[in-house]
Amino acid sequence: MLSSLRCGICVRAAVRESPEPMSKWPTETWPWYVSGPLIGLFVPALLITGNKVFGISINLRHICAALIPSKADFFRYDWRRVGLWNLVFLLGILIGGLLATRWGSPTVIAISPATKATLNQMGLHDLSGVAPREIFSWQALLTLRGFVSVVLGGFLVGFGTAYAGGCTSGHAISGLANFEFPSLLAVLGFFAGGLAATYFILPHLL
Secondary structure, eight states: OHHHHHHHHHHHOOOOOOOOOGGGTTTSOOOHHHHHHHHHHHHHHHHHHHOOOOOSTTHHHHHHHHHSOOOOGGGOSOHHHHHHHHHHHHHHHHHHHHHHHHHSOOOOOOOOHHHHHHHHHTTOOOOSSSSOTTTSSTTGGGSHHHHIIIIIHHHHHHHHHHHHTSOHIIIIIIIHHTTOHHHHHHHHHHHHHHHHIIIIIHHHHO
16 A cells, blocks of 8 residues: 555656755765666676576565475575575665664655645645655554555555565566566556555545
């Protein structure tokens, strides 16, 4: 549900970013023309240097194989050789997010006035963070909309990535770069599901 809400915000919002001085880049949000190419170039760099495919959701399998003893063939493999580099990358994401939260500039999500008005009509008024606190908080978890959005939505995201063989990073970044038709179908499904949830499910859930 979080990805669906973000998709709706992206569809309705008019976001404009202005270039920042180089001295502010370590603590400010990087502009799209820098971060976008870096993410895109990360895919061929992995393929050239180690013949590895970029993806995040596969780390769940590596973690289960490392921490949970199982007789299932799906988890019986050399996770150190196959996925240790990916687990280190995942750890870097977590550490980077923590550092940015504690010492970076305050996160301000640029949302158009029309989108804010629509979200306010749905009962979402605290839009100061990355996600509305009326849904994504420990207190909201005890409500119907919080439980459905976090618990049920999280389960569907986890099940969907396993069933589709990858998440948005694996399919949209690596798969499309490799001209994989299944990845194209998966990406179209991501956007279609996000739009459907935004316009047909969230108004009734909220």
